Amino acid sequence: MKKLILATAALAFSASFAMADTVRMGTEGAYPPYNFINDAGEVDGFERELGDELCKRAELKCEWVTNDWDSIIPNLVSGNYDTIIAGMSITPERDEVIDFTQEYIPGSPSAYVAMADGVDLKGGVIAAQTATIQAGYVASSGATLVEFASADETIAAVRNGEADAVLADKDYLAPIVAESGGELKFVGDDVIIGAGVGMGVRESDTELKGKMDAAISSMKADGTLNAMIKKWFGEDAATFE
Incomplete structure (x- = not known):
């Protein structure tokens, strides 16, 4: 029925x-x-x-x-x-x-963004938006995943120290990094997912x-x-x- x-x-x-x-x-x-x-x-x-x-x-x-x-x-x-x-x-x-x-x-690639170089991308705390391919990737990478409902919240988590880095679409991150005045930077290698x-x-x-x-x-x-x-x-x- x-x-x-x-x-x-x-x-x-x-x-x-x-x-x-x-x-x-x-x-x-x-x-x-x-x-x-x-x-x-x-x-x-x-x-x-x-x-x-x-x-x-x-x-x-x-x-x-x-x-x-x-x-x-x-x-x-x-x-x-x-x-x-x-x-x-x-x-x-x-x-x-x-x-x-x-x-x-x-x-298109995903990328990591952090406040400084030297972040442990495999064993650190990585932020990603809930229900994204990036969240799935982080969960299987060995890092500690912290999920947020919106992409803006993932960036805020890096800035306030809740996360060591964020993984998201590079197209989304690029203007944020460019407008941060050097506060944020790309770290590690790009990741191809999906x-x-x-x-x-x-x-x-x-x-x-x-x-x-x-x-x-x-x-x-x-x-x-x-x-x-x-x-x-x-x-x-x-x-x-």
Whole structure:
């Protein structure tokens, strides 16, 4: 009976999307330059610009919804929005729960940031955001993992001495390091974890996935996506060939 109820709910979500021209884009709003809330209180950043362009090409109307990272997948599955576009790396574990479009950012490195050189990255205390690929990596590395609900809190933990270093996406950390006036620095080697970043959708929403895949492909083909990546992440950012 439970499986029947879940299947019925999934069909209802899929049908509701098929009858609508509006797609609710779920993001965190707290992970610049991927996504953040600007001074006007609106979702901004690379993924806002990207999402609006994808919706335009797919002939859909975007509505933006913010959600805390640690519950972003459950709230997609339960129907609170139709996509996750929030710097989410494609992993086999996540792919068992939701589906993904093709990647819209190539696989990019994670990095450690600390207040000083010489931090013990394998045996020290390392901060990471909850439910991220970086948290999983730290947990298996031998270091002591301390998890925080938001990325901002991981940086604060390093600054106030709760953690020796933080592990996060290098694209996220780079502007923070640059603006710290030498207070923060990259330490150790970059770490490659997982694949690229894609848009998450419910497994039942095959029509929506197809439209977004086609839109991403068209942006790759005409160079628009690479230009957008360089605009938000810098000229040295990894792009699509």
